[in-house]
Amino acid sequence: MGGSPHTLCVPAGCSSSDDYTVPDALCGVTVGSEPLAPLLPDGEKSVCSVSVDKKQAVYVTDGVTDAETDPVAVQRDALARMGNPQKAAVGDDARIADQGGVAVGVCTYQGRRQKFVTLVDLTSNHPVPKRTADRRKALESFLRAYLPKAMEAKGCRK
Template identity: 25%
Template sequence: MSRHNKLSRVSALTTFTLFCLPACSARSIDIPRKICDTPVAQNLAAPLLKSTGKLSEWHTAGWGEKGRSVCIVSVDRSEALRLRFSWHTDTIDPMKYSSLDNSVTGLWEPRRIHRLAESATLGDNGSIATTHCAGKWNFTLALKVTRDRKIVHQRKAIENFMRAYMPATMKAVGCTHP
């Protein structure tokens, strides 16, 4: 192969790379300003949704009413986050529901966390927080990161998200932060 042909191929590859990479690279998702109807800073949600593709939400029937409801955030039809919102009259210990043998909200390496709600736990793959609201009602929020079950040690990103998301959700549903 002549030197001219080699230079032409290198030049063509360089031109392709310069023009195609920005357009041909994987598209990143647009992080919403609200997750499950609650405003949250995009920089707090981004680490939990780290991926590419189209973002969507699915809510159970009765969304926003007292009782239990679920909101699932998906990226390209793959579940990334599962949030459970629960209104109840009894008080609960989030540590009981954080146990890994709890199939619904089991967390990896759960520990109690303070100054998030009246009672809260934090794990490597989620968090559960509960607090008293007006009258006889208590409110519990359980977050589970389900995007990639092999990825662990997201504790700091989950804590940062929950420290903003729980108070914002409590405000939206009419509870006051302790």
């Protein structure tokens, strides 16, 4: 994590006021702090793991759609806004952009074949990591860790 990274705190807390605890769960899904940490800027505290210093840094949304819908096509404009979306090996389909990404997993939900979709958007004007290649790698790693656990948490089975 080059530069001046935030410190990952243990439950007992950190000794410096410049640090905050990176949460293990995001939107009710436990993924561990490691995949999320590279996407968060330095700051004093995080709230709900998407805000740092009261400014939203990472926005994550997910949901279930019918099997015929192409979530990547539906998110085309959002992905274009995020910059240079490229196919990624996450779930059954995914695109990683410069400031976000979308991942799709095919599953059975309430007895029917469906698609589970996760969208992550780095909402900050100064997303981290600073280097785009590092940020894209961190986004892919986060989606790879988050998608299957989010699917499981929402009752969408492979």
